[in-house]
Amino acid sequence: MTTPTATVTPRGATGSRLLNKVPEVTAWFWIIKILCTTVGESFADYINTTLGFGLTNTMLLFTAVFAVVLTVQFRTKRYSPFPYWLTVVVVSVTGTLYTDMLTDQQHVPLWLSSTVFSVLLAVVFGVWWLRERTLSIHSITTFPREAFYWLTVLVTFALGTATGDWTLELTNWTPAQSVFLPLGLIASIAALWRFGANPVLAFWLAYILTRPLGANIGDWLASPKVATSAGEPVGLGLGTFATSLIFLSAILATVVYLAISRSDVVETHEVTHERSVTTNLRKERISLGAFGVLAAATVALMVWAHNQPHVTCDPTGQSETLPACPKAALTAGQTAAAVAKYEKLTRTAIAQDQAGTAAASHATVQKMRDDWDADTTSLQAVNNTTWTALDDQMDAVLKTYAIDHGKIQPASAAEQEKQLNVLLGDFQSHRF
Template sequence: MTTTSEVRARRGGRLMLNKVPEVTIWFWVIKILCTTVGESFADWIDMKLGVGLVNTAWIFTAVFAVVLGVQLRLKRYVPFPYWLTVVVVSVTGTLYTDILTDQLGVPLWISSAVFSVLLVVVFGVWWLRERTLSIHAVTTLPRESFYWLTVLVTFALGTATGDWTLELTGWSPGVSVLLPLGLIASTALLRRFGANPVLSFWLAYVLTRPLGANIGDWLASPKVAQSPGDPTGLALGTFTTSLIFLGLILATVLYLTATRSDVTETHEATHTPRTTADPRRERMALAGFVLLAAATGGLLFWAHSRPHVGPAPETDATSTVHLAPGQAVKKFPPAKVDALRTLASTSLRDARSGDAAGAHASAQSLRDLWDADQASLQPLDDTGWTFLDAQMDQVLKTFGIDHPNPPMSPARQEAELGTLLTDLR
């Protein structure tokens, strides 16, 4: 899925080599590995460490700016900084989509449409300025800037379309792997037939995002669903999955660094160039892509119409269990209860003083900490945890966190926080 073009260019008196690796099998292997570890590692930081979705996005945006700055200063392709940038941008693009969905309540079909239009706009501006979209012509700073902006948008788009597919079909992550895998294989076959190399490359690039994410979810998800519609898998956990794939990425990068087999100049010196493009075959392959898109749409429509269990609908989480004040936390570690009580007290204080933003931020941190502690607290006392979880949900609802309603009145927020603090004492 490549096209031969210029690999050197002078810009401001500086000789630059192509900044993107040759698209060999190693490119696609490590791209999928980066996508998987990006998904798993982001979930681990967000949920297990209790950092929170928005804070995680800020952290990775800053990291992305740093690693991208290093990458842009290089004069040639170097495996380690290049693939580190891909890992970080995969996390960052995923988080942006998750914020739209989980924090702002934007439907996935809208996110998919918006990112699709944005990708077309980026390609259009890139083409109008540079007259090429080939990754073998990434030899100037403007072209490399367009390239990384495109990569960022493809990760956000891949996240949105992948999650939307799961929402439509109710497929498990293991089954969901088959759709992007089949589409990538079909794209590769059409490319061998004579499809446009740039179109084929970027289609496959977008599709590797849902493929890698589904692999990560399949490996990390529990073997038994905690709630109807929740994903199931091999129960390796997000941390173990991240470690495994980070190790595989490091091994692959070390191999590529030693062999230089994915450097454009090395590859072109040892491989026969592709034959000239055949316009007739390109048109026929384009028709094949259209048929493939229609078939995919038909499959998704059919799967959506079949009976399946999706995520549990939003319901009133009022608990049917009634416990005396302090009873629910008797079996929980005092340090964890104190941390929860501190955040709830801070939110209540801010609500009473009229600091709506501070109260919301503390309530969101309370949610993140509660979610992060679920794995350790629930086994200690399932009844107590369920009781507190219901009251916690009532608090979050008053702030419009994880619920579609707008924030409620400060008086309602204070009342629910007061009830929660009574249960936590």
């Protein structure tokens, strides 16, 4: 899908004039955009979960990286493939992490975050239009317009993540099944654009939908072939690292090609392609009505899918899209086994701290946190007072490892060992 609209330069536009700072919207644009969104999903999961970096630390890291690459992008005088697409890759990861932080750390419902990001996007578009009188990406030739553009891109990634996850939550579709909804919507938007829909509106709608499309593709490739728990996605089993590596390599190869061919540079494209600027208000109105019908049909499909019989909770409590199933109290034998498991994990982490293997100790404590969260309902049902006391000390341990507490640097190994010893003593003295 291209956007054959002429550059609009309103009299009120301000800022130093530059050559266009974004690429021409060709087939290459959409291919690399979907590749970037897939990386946004898989690479964020790899850093956060597989490496055990933690959601908060991963979010802070990529926020800092985003600030750096965006500064580099702003300092360029015209569109250049490497800084531009590097910024898109980083913003895809960052936008994903912002939504994940709201969902996983702040426990904001996905319907609410989807609503908030939708309103925020409307506000950004509104202010952008009032100031510049155009939302066309063919007019990104001043600093204010570029700032609006990247703010819009960031919000669209966060919104696409929230709506994509919300769709999975409502429908319980597998990643492979969920690919077809955004793919079908993008195809419909492309058809309406060909018919005569407003090109700017069609572009931004498709741009938002590439986020859940890429994320679903990433989940399908990375998810295990057999579900590890009820409600967990299944896929091709490539893993988040392999998926990230494949798509980052594809992005790099595409960017190298574009840097050499310059086929997506607006000025080059205008020389080799005739830009047809046609406006048909009747077709735009018809297409606008068709967009409304498409939205209503999508809502009806999701309501139907939501009402179909499917798993509504996750017995492990570890699913990102399903709530944990209520659990009965553990038996005496099960409780003793659970406490023994945590005592063993605590001793292992202490030994790893003493051996100077900080990464291994962090991974052990991360596993202990995950298991503790999964067992919370059952252990609380046995003895809530004991669970509360142990949970408070578990939280103190997590703070020293900078897990779930937003600290940039963990505490010293000695402090970690100290808090782990306190936790070990609590497990031995507080009986369920």
